[in-house]
Amino acid sequence: MKRKIIALIILIFSLGVFVACDGSEATTTEQSIEDIVAGLNNPYNIGLFITEEPETSMGINFEMPEETTAYVVYKAVSDESYKSVRATDKTRLIDDRTHYLFEADMTGLEPGLTYEYYVRDEAKEHVGDKHRFTMPSDPGESFTFMYLADPQETSEIGYMAYGYHIMYATEEADTDYDFVMFPGDIINEAHIATQWNLFYKYSSVFSYNTPLVATTGNHDGNGFDEERINSLEFDGYMNLPSNGPAYESFDELDGDLRQPDFSDGKTFSFDYGNAHFTVVNSEMYCDGTTACAGYDETNADILNDWIEQDLSNHDKPWQIVLLHRGPYTLSYNNRTVRDNLVPILDEYGVDLLINGHDHHYSRAVYLAGEMIDFSRSDNYLRGDLSLIEEGELHFNDYSEDVGVTYLTGNTSGTKYYAGSKSSGIEVNYSYPGENPVIPFITVTDDSISVVSYVVLKESRFAIQAESVEILETFEITKE
Ligand SMILES: [Fe+2]
Numbered sequence: 001m002k003r004k005i006i007a008l009i010i011l012i013f014s015l016g017v018f019v020a021c022d023g024s025e026a027t028t029t030e031q032s033i034e035d036i037v038a039g040l041n042n043p044y045n046i047g048l049f050i051t052e053e054p055e056t057s058m059g060i061n062f063e064m065p066e067e068t069t070a071y072v073v074y075k076a077v078s079d080e081s082y083k084s085v086r087a088t089d090k091t092r093l094i095d096d097r098t099h100y101l102f103e104a105d106m107t108g109l110e111p112g113l114t115y116e117y118y119v120r121d122e123a124k125e126h127v128g129d130k131h132r133f134t135m136p137s138d139p140g141e142s143f144t145f146m147y148l149a150d151p152q153e154t155s156e157i158g159y160m161a162y163g164y165h166i167m168y169a170t171e172e173a174d175t176d177y178d179f180v181m182f183p184g185d186i187i188n189e190a191h192i193a194t195q196w197n198l199f200y201k202y203s204s205v206f207s208y209n210t211p212l213v214a215t216t217g218n219h220d221g222n223g224f225d226e227e228r229i230n231s232l233e234f235d236g237y238m239n240l241p242s243n244g245p246a247y248e249s250f251d252e253l254d255g256d257l258r259q260p261d262f263s264d265g266k267t268f269s270f271d272y273g274n275a276h277f278t279v280v281n282s283e284m285y286c287d288g289t290t291a292c293a294g295y296d297e298t299n300a301d302i303l304n305d306w307i308e309q310d311l312s313n314h315d316k317p318w319q320i321v322l323l324h325r326g327p328y329t330l331s332y333n334n335r336t337v338r339d340n341l342v343p344i345l346d347e348y349g350v351d352l353l354i355n356g357h358d359h360h361y362s363r364a365v366y367l368a369g370e371m372i373d374f375s376r377s378d379n380y381l382r383g384d385l386s387l388i389e390e391g392e393l394h395f396n397d398y399s400e401d402v403g404v405t406y407l408t409g410n411t412s413g414t415k416y417y418a419g420s421k422s423s424g425i426e427v428n429y430s431y432p433g434e435n436p437v438i439p440f441i442t443v444t445d446d447s448i449s450v451v452s453y454v455v456l457k458e459s460r461f462a463i464q465a466e467s468v469e470i471l472e473t474f475e476i477t478k479e
Helices: 001-012 035-037 156-173 193-203 233-235 299-311 335-347
Strands: 048-049 058-064 070-076 083-086 092-094 097-106 114-121 131-134 142-147 180-184 212-214 269-273 275-280 318-327 352-356 359-367 397-399 404-408 429-431 437-444 447-456 467-477
Touching: 001 352, 035 447, 048 212, 058 070, 058 114, 058 429, 083 352, 097 142, 097 233, 131 233, 142 275, 142 447, 156 437, 212 275, 212 352, 269 397, 275 299, 299 335, 318 335, 359 467, 429 467
Parallel strands: 142 180, 180 212, 275 318, 318 352, 352 404, 397 467
Antiparallel strands: 048 058, 058 097, 070 083, 070 114, 092 097, 114 131, 142 437, 269 275, 359 404, 359 429, 437 447, 447 467
16 A cells, blocks of 8 residues: 555656645544655755654654744644743844744653644744654654665755655564654755755655654765854754753864863763663764864863763663764774774764764674674675674674674764775675665664664666565674
8 A cells, every 4th residue: 555655646746736834724643645745845945853852752843944933833732722931032044044043942742642733934924734743652662763874965956856765664563663863964965954944845754744863974064264153054954952061172283163062962871761861962072084174182071071970870781872873884984983982982882882973884883992792693685794704603682791882873864984985894794785765763771773774776866666675684783
């Protein structure tokens, strides 16, 4: 049935027919084809976001077409009356045009309840459609998130392909997911508003109903000698927790224009179910060998101290780290990330590190700088496995004690590096194909299970998929 819906959406796009949002239609979490196509119009760039208290609140970010006071209006579906919360005004100049961006948190939400919400301006001249989300009922038992690596598109055809990749993968996975995770490089050029508009337009296959978690990549910000390094764009279009480190002045490099608060909303942490998530702005470690900000040792140390404090001050059995530049990846050799982070990850027993930037799907397990030599694996039809010999340590099912798992996405969009760059870093498994891979990650009290789907297509920008297959599955367990 879903395959038919996707085919019909493709037909609608090919005919150039779009359903306009008139501000009155309600959509639900069980979307009809009209809802999905209307959703792809996302006129207010609406996205839901994770908060520091994701089991009782929901963040939202949106854009109004003109200067106003804006509100988010919401209620439990079962309630009679709406509450409204005045949104925080984040108006800023992007692309030489003023953008009226807003954020708010919907609070006091109850587990398992479905909520209805919409956004509006002061005069009610701009009133968004009603959308719904459902709060997690018992994430401590089990929860799932979808991982979307670096869309980083520039054009509508690229983001359209991204939207369809998500639809194909979610159709095949056929599972509910509680939030969506991005390791950065959401757009290609942060200061181009059109790219953010396209990101929200095609992310609306989930963004009205499911919160988003993200950190910044090198494409979401700018060089340290540009005023935009303070990331007005990322902050404007995202509503993420600001419980990260307090930096000192950035004065170790000539022309460094970073302000101490430039990284707010890019490094933060939150608890969800049985997991503690630490989200790190890895641009802080960049040493200038690739396009990035310069390395400020004092503030990198502050970030390291914050991560250590964060990992030692929670009571969750699982620890998952998200960042853009990974320590063990095939395309880029991120030495300063590795030097700063790996000793901390080992010391605090982080279970899973998820990163992007590399555009070449890979997985490796390392401990104390040494890659673990797995001796058994399931059969892999696609991709390359290394170091598999006779023995008992199974690459698809192993204990958290074995080491830290480093999972690198390729892309949820259309840009691939496999074969075009080489870091010299070893990994246990890699998939060099130029097809998007979308993992679904499920956390229970005794396991982290990952199922990665590959959307096989004839060409990068093809909308129609040939097939969707499981690329690999693996499970990290507690003894
Ligand atoms: Fe990147």
